[in-house]
Amino acid sequence: MATKKKYYVVWQGRICGVFEDWQSCKKQIFEFQDAKYKAFESKTEADHAFEIGYKQYYKEHPKDNKLNSFKFLSSEDESPIMNSLSVDAAWNSVSKVMEYQGVHTGSKMLIFRQGPFEGASNNIGEFLAIVHGLSLLKKQNSTLPIYSDSITAIAWVRNKKTKSIILPTDKNIEVFEMVRRAEIWLLNNTFSNPIIKWNTKLWGEIPADFGRK
Numbered sequence: 001m002a003t004k005k006k007y008y009v010v011w012q013g014r015i016c017g018v019f020e021d022w023q024s025c026k027k028q029i030f031e032f033q034d035a036k037y038k039a040f041e042s043k044t045e046a047d048h049a050f051e052i053g054y055k056q057y058y059k060e061h062p063k064d065n066k067l068n069s070f071k072f073l074s075s076e077d078e079s080p081i082m083n084s085l086s087v088d089a090a091w092n093s094v095s096k097v098m099e100y101q102g103v104h105t106g107s108k109m110l111i112f113r114q115g116p117f118e119g120a121s122n123n124i125g126e127f128l129a130i131v132h133g134l135s136l137l138k139k140q141n142s143t144l145p146i147y148s149d150s151i152t153a154i155a156w157v158r159n160k161k162t163k164s165i166i167l168p169t170d171k172n173i174e175v176f177e178m179v180r181r182a183e184i185w186l187l188n189n190t191f192s193n194p195i196i197k198w199n200t201k202l203w204g205e206i207p208a209d210f211g212r213k
Contacts, residue, residue: 007046011054012036015158015195017151018046032194051151053199080203081196082106084145085133088208089125096120098175100129102136103208105147112136119172124164124179126153129208131182134191142193149198149206157195160186 008019013028013035020043029035036054040046049057082105089100099115112132115125130153133146148154156162161183168176198206205211 004041006039006041007043008037008039009046009050009054010035010037011050012196013194014192015154016050016197017154017158018043018050019158050197053197053202055202080105080147080198081145084147084196085111085137086147086198086206086208087126087129087133088149088206088210089122089129090210090212091120091122091125098122098125099210100125100132101208101210102129102133105207108207117172117175117178119166119169120175121164121166123150123152123156124162124166124175126150127156127162128178128182130154130157130195131185134193134195135185135189137193138189138191145194145196147196147198147206147208149200151197154195154197157186 005020006022008022008025010016010019010025010028013032015028019025019028022039025037029037038049038054038057040049052060084105085102086105087100087102089098091098096119097116098120099113099117101113102111103109104111114128114132117125126148127150130146130148134157137144137146162179164179166172200206
């Protein structure tokens with residue numbers, strides 16, 4: 001009898017997201033302190049659980065929490081890790097110009113900023129920002145967490161591959177070269193920095209936000 005497929009949500013681990021097999025999930029949570037994860041019967045359920053966050057999920061499903069074998073934060077005033085790196089991108093829907101940056105979460109001190117780049121997208125910027133942060137922190141031998149508010153970019157980093165619908169043009173050659181180098185970096189490097197989804201609903205805009213909404 002075939003085993004029913006399960007989907008695994010990692011809310012807190014080395015890389016957060018929805019994984020389609022246990023071994024991929026295990027890599028993110030094994031020996032990771034206070035890892036937060038759960039198996040689901042469908043991808044729709046898993047995607048929803050990841051999007052709303054583990055705390056909200058267990059508020060909505062208290063019985064599941066009783067059966068859970070790992071720890072969850074119980075404070076009603078849950079807050080992000082201040083000693084961390086937050087990244088974000090800004091994209092103009094008219095000009096198609098993109099920028100991205102990274103700041104220290106607690107102090108909001110600018111760590112890096114890149115752009116503007118033509119012919120890109122917000123998702124590409126979010127992806128490049130995460131990889132830029134990972135590369136920079138690795139050079140510094142730092143395991144600081146990285147916050148991103150983009151589920152798509154986190155998934156691209158997890159899969160080590162972008163899935164953008166943007167096509168190469170004469171204007172965005174530089175961006176596509178950056179994406180290529182970022183994907184190669186992910187394929188050839190390991191890291192222990194947790195990549196965590198920023199909870200905008202609970203915490204407000206991510207500190208790296210450009211403030212142009």
